Amino acid sequence: MFQVRFHGRGGQGVVTAAEMLSVAAFLEGRHAQAFPSFGSERMGAPVVSFCRIDDKEIRLREPILEPDALIVQDPTLFKVVDVCQGLKPSGYLLVNSNRSLSELHLDAVVGRLPVGHALAVPASELALQHVGRPLPNAALLGAFAHLTGIVGLKSINAAIAEAFARKIADANIAAATAAYNVVAGAAAAA
Amino acid sequence: MLKQIEGSRAMAEAIGLCRPEVICAYPITPQTHIVEGLGEMVRTGDIANCEFINVESEFAALSVAIGASAAGARAYTATASQGLLYMAEAVYNAAGLGLPIVMTLGNRAIGAPINIWNDHSDAMAVCDSGWMQLFAETNQEAADLHIQAFRLAEELSMPVMVCVDGFILTHAVERVDVPEQADVDAYLPPYEPVQVLDPRDPVSIGAMVGPEAFTEVRYLQHYKQTLALRLIPEFAAEFKARFGRDSGGLLRSYRSGDADLVVVAMGSVNGTIKDTIDEMRADGVKIGLVTLVSFRPFPTAALRDELMRARHVVVIEKSLAVGMGGPLANNVDLALRNVRGAPQVHSVIAGLGGRPITRAALHRVLRQVLAQPWEGSHFLDLNEAIIAKELHHVRKVRRSGPTAENLLRRLGEAAEHSVV
Numbered sequence: 043m044f045q046v047r048f049h050g051r052g053g054q055g056v057v058t059a060a061e062m063l064s065v066a067a068f069l070e071g072r073h074a075q076a077f078p079s080f081g082s083e084r085m086g087a088p089v090v091s092f093c094r095i096d097d098k099e100i101r102l103r104e105p106i107l108e109p110d111a112l113i114v115q116d117p118t119l120f121k122v123v124d125v126c127q128g129l130k131p132s133g134y135l136l137v138n139s140n141r142s143l144s145e146l147h148l149d150a151v152v153g154r155l156p157v158g159h160a161l162a163v164p165a166s167e168l169a170l171q172h173v174g175r176p177l178p179n180a181a182l183l184g185a186f187a188h189l190t191g192i193v194g195l196k197s198i199n200a201a202i203a204e205a206f207a208r209k210i211a212d213a214n215i216a217a218a219t220a221a222y223n224v225v226a227g228a229a230a231a232a
Numbered sequence: 233m234l235k236q237i238e239g240s241r242a243m244a245e246a247i248g249l250c251r252p253e254v255i256c257a258y259p260i261t262p263q264t265h266i267v268e269g270l271g272e273m274v275r276t277g278d279i280a281n282c283e284f285i286n287v288e289s290e291f292a293a294l295s296v297a298i299g300a301s302a303a304g305a306r307a308y309t310a311t312a313s314q315g316l317l318y319m320a321e322a323v324y325n326a327a328g329l330g331l332p333i334v335m336t337l338g339n340r341a342i343g344a345p346i347n348i349w350n351d352h353s354d355a356m357a358v359c360d361s362g363w364m365q366l367f368a369e370t371n372q373e374a375a376d377l378h379i380q381a382f383r384l385a386e387e388l389s390m391p392v393m394v395c396v397d398g399f400i401l402t403h404a405v406e407r408v409d410v411p412e413q414a415d416v417d418a419y420l421p422p423y424e425p426v427q428v429l430d431p432r433d434p435v436s437i438g439a440m441v442g443p444e445a446f447t448e449v450r451y452l453q454h455y456k457q458t459l460a461l462r463l464i465p466e467f468a469a470e471f472k473a474r475f476g477r478d479s480g481g482l483l484r485s486y487r488s489g490d491a492d493l494v495v496v497a498m499g500s501v502n503g504t505i506k507d508t509i510d511e512m513r514a515d516g517v518k519i520g521l522v523t524l525v526s527f528r529p530f531p532t533a534a535l536r537d538e539l540m541r542a543r544h545v546v547v548i549e550k551s552l553a554v555g556m557g558g559p560l561a562n563n564v565d566l567a568l569r570n571v572r573g574a575p576q577v578h579s580v581i582a583g584l585g586g587r588p589i590t591r592a593a594l595h596r597v598l599r600q601v602l603a604q605p606w607e608g609s610h611f612l613d614l615n616e617a618i619i620a621k622e623l624h625h626v627r628k629v630r631r632s633g634p635t636a637e638n639l640l641r642r643l644g645e646a647a648e649h650s651v652v
Contacts, residue, residue, distance in 0.1 A: 061238075061405045068236035068407060076405040101503030103400055104590045 043096040044192055045106045049125050050115030050179075053085040058205060059113065059179035060091035065201035066183070066193045067095040075100045088123050095192060109133060111190055115165075115178050117146050126151050133159065134190050138178040140164035158232060161189055163221050172217040173210070184218030188225035195222045234409050239371035239401045242408040243336060244269030246375035248279045249416040250334075250382045252308040253423075254300035256285040256293045260315040261348045262398035263338035267310050290315040294322035294335070301331040302437050304428040306382065309333065312398060313340035316354045320361075327362025327453065329437060330427070332385035332392075334378060335363075339499070339550075340398040341585040345636040349586020350398040351550040352499065355527070356559050362453050364392045364460055365528040366480065367498040371401050372408050376479035377525075379411065380467050382420055387463060388456045389426045395527075397500040399586070411475060419474050457529040464526055482531035485538055487513060488520025493601060494542040494575075495521045496535075496564055501548065501582070501589050508594040519598065527560070535567040542575040546601050548594075548612075550583040557581075557609040578605060582612035618642050 046063060050056035057078045064076035072095055079090035092106045111134040112125065119125055129135065133155060137143065139162045143152050152160040163185040165178030173180075180202050187195045199215045206214060235242070244266050247255075255274065257267040274284040287293045293309045300307040311319060316337060326333050337355055341347040355365055366381060368374035374396045381392040396402060427437060441449055461482065468481035478484065486506055488494050495505055502523045512519050522538045524531075539545050545568070547561035556562065561579035568574040578601050583589045593613050600606070621642055626632045 064405050065236045073407055074236065074405075077400070078403055100406070102507050102591070103500050103504045105588050107590065107592075 043094055044110045046093045046111045047106045047109040048091045048113045049119050050089055052087045052089050054115045055177050055179035056089045057091045060093040062201040062205050063093045065204055066197035069197045069200050073100050088119055113182050135160040136186055136189055137162045138165040138182055140167055163224055165221055168217045168220045173213040180214035181217040181221040184221035185225045188222045237408050238405050240265030241269050242371050242375045245410050246378045248273045249413055250379055250420055252282055253305035254283050254307045256287050256296040257310045258287055258290045258293045260312050262402045263310045263312045266336055290319040294319040297333045298326050298331055301333050302429045304425045306423045307333045310336035312338040313342055313354045323358050324361045326391045330389045332389050334381045334385055335393050337393050337395045338398040338402050339395050347585040350400050351584045353551050355395045356551045359528055365395055366525055367395045369502045369523055371406055373479045374401055375408055379416055380471055380480045383467050386423050390456050400500045415474055460529045461531055480525055482526045482534050484523045486521040490518055491520030491542055492518045493544045494539055495546045497548045498524045508591045530563055532567045540571050544601055545575045546578045548580045548582050552581050579609045580612055581609050
């Protein structure tokens with residue numbers, strides 16, 4: 043089972059992101075379970091959502107306590123909540139930022155993970171460029187697809203197409219594809 | 233059709249396939265997405281020949297459903313928590329009048345303190361009202377139970393409540409096989425009422441009944457639920473024959489055949505318990521599970537047959553009868569009444585007000601049953617330190633203040649200390 047925890051703020055599409063990832067996994071014939079952190083969501087408040095992916099039925103209903111991957115939609119959250127709590131030593135960390143992980147003072151966390159498992163991607167900027175609003179969720183999923191290889195970009199894009207109306211979907215698919223290519227470029231450079 | 237879909241949406245689609253004729257509901261978290269979905273499907277015509285009635289309260293919602301049902305319509309509503317309490321009088325009336333209404337209950341705690349999260353307090357508050365109560369383990373079962381619920385309700389002319397864990401199921405997106413219309417039509421015949429308000433053939437429904445016949449009316453209500461003990465497995469078997477999967481029934485067992493220790497639970501927590509059981513089995517613990525689907529009628533005999541060979545029965549439930557303990561544990565005790573050499577029953581109260589029930593906590597408490605059994609109810613993951621502080625404060629200070637606020641303040645203080 044592969045478990046992903048999303049951290050963001052109310053209004054950033056954190057819950058939608060987990061749902062889209064689950065749809066992408068479903069489209070690849072896998073079992074997936076997405077669920078929100080069940081709070082009273084408010085704009086700007088820290089929000090958590092979860093997605094589990096497996097090849098068999100997922101029965102577990104506890105919150106994800108030991109994620110295989112963290113997707114952090116707002117880097118300011120590192121100062122507010124214990125974002126990295128429970129992250130597995132083999133895990134992945136994907137942060138939405140146009141700054142490097144070093145500049146975000148995350149060297150200690152990165153050092154605990156395998157090389158190439160932690161990455162910052164300017165998802166909000168890519169979203170601004172392609173969608174016209176700084177909503178980083180779709181772009182981060184594109185980056186996630188390349189970083190982890192858990193799901194393919196094609197499935198991510200199909201899930202985005204299911205979640206939004208045509209025009210907004212196309213723009214988000216462009217953002218996801220751009221983010222995927224940013225990660226591909228970073229991997230090639232390394 | 234297999235879909236990756238929100239539980240509420242899957243339930244709405246399944247309810248739509250049952251061809252309801254009147255839907256009335258008042259929004260309350262966490263049930264809202266279900267009736268939003270239904271409202272949309274009525275508007276677009278995906279549900280034909282159906283009226284969606286906006287009402288001003290939960291009391292009105294069920295009252296309208298009662299009127300619609302008495303007039304011969306297939307009627308549906310949904311609610312949760314305080315909403316259910318607000319319609320409580322109508323809940324008893326629907327059952328007492330014998331009207332086959334189906335209601336989804338998005339299980340949620342009852343205040344005060346106000347809390348929007350999941351537990352089973354709401355279902356327990358009306359469990360003796362005469363409604364049948366079926367608990368879903370997954371969103372697949374939540375969808376399927378609604379189809380079976382209309383069949384059961386209309387066969388007996390008695391209302392059925394489908395209990396679905398709020399947020400944990402209602403807001404989870406997972407794989408659900410949404411049935412085909414033709415299959416649902418074949419499984420669920422058109423509603424043929426046993427009593428109907430029709431100007432062409434006038435009757436009155438709702439007579440005042442005195443001591444001369446009240447007991448008999450109640451007895452017949454009770455008798456119908458004993459009939460349901462036979463019908464629920466029959467309808468589940470028929471459902472399996474048509475739809476190809478196990479949903480519903482009175483109860484299901486998991487790895488309990490040779491088990492010394494058998495867990496009993498209702499609702500979505502059964503999945504987490506199954507994973508925990510697999511881990512404990514791997515460590516050589518003879519442990520199993522009985523998932524109770526039907527809480528009303530309570531399957532006393534079926535449960536006794538499942539449990540009587542065990543040495544320990546652990547009832548894990550998301551409800552507390554204040555001043556008594558666990559209501560489900562109490563009912564399980566009843567199933568084992570007068571059984572010679574009956575297993576010990578251990579009561580665990582867990583998941584109140586949405587507290588997560590984790591595998592780690594389940595491992596701890598299930599091992600404690602064998603090593604160090606307790607008297608009364610065990611409260612899973614109880615924060616004993618904060619309780620000790622509050623009790624100390626209450627003993628020392630007469631005007632000790634509101635409990636909920638005191639506890640929240642202490643939690644805040646504890647969090648600050650742990651950061652430093």
